[in-house]
Amino acid sequence: MSGLTDTHVHLDMREFRQDRAEVLERIKENMDFVVNIGCDVKSSRESVRLAEKYPFVYAAVGIHPSDITGFCYEWEVELEKLCKHPKVVALGEIGLDYHWMTEPAEVQREVFGELLSLAGKVKKPVVIHTRDAMDDTLRVLSDFPETRGIMHCYPGSVAEIPRLKNFYFGIGGVLTFPNSKNLREVVQKTAIERLVLETDCPFLTPAPFRGKRNEPLYTEYVAREIARIKEMSYEDVVRITNENARVVYGIKG
Ligand SMILES: [Zn+2]
Incomplete structure (x- = not known):
């Protein structure tokens, strides 16, 4: 199968x-697979539960940078345990969020580093x-040169892409927003072989549904917008981004 995929739900x-x-049911009828992403221990467990129930759902387990308050050894042990499940394909989402700044930057960097080293240990993207x-994200990542995966809802510019050679770029609804000049340039100048589709649903609903819940x-x-920008067929965008998602997550065809 090489239908539509959603690498971040x-x-x-x-x-x-x-x-x-x-x-x-709509996913089952119209798509190939989706990956449900954990934001804390509870939603990570939920992710695994959904993946167990539905063959077309895979799971990622992780702690979102805005949810790290109370981060402790037990959480890491739990994530490591969940990573052993055959349908857990990645550690995520993890990272840095200086917009909401729920915890100070240095605390976020420390937890991010811990989780990156866990990813190395369990050999997951x-x-x-x-x-x-972005600067601090690149700085922390430079201590973990083996790390690979997806930069979800890529907020960076073309200039940073050479420093992210082990990464795919998650492209979502933001691409359809009128103020997405930066992201359009990223899509235009990055090989389709490095892009994956995502929604981040229920958030970031694309035009023409903006304001409603995403799915x-x-x-x-x-995918249609990527096809337009890159002057490719919609079918090729769907097929190649499907391949990319399978490669990064290690999902067999
Ligand atoms: Zn998310």
């Missing part, structure tokens, strides 16, 4: 409480969330 969140079964913190099926609008 949060189907466990309460925004899907009313109609989760219908959303999952990472899903990185970075907001207003995995809307990756179609992102």
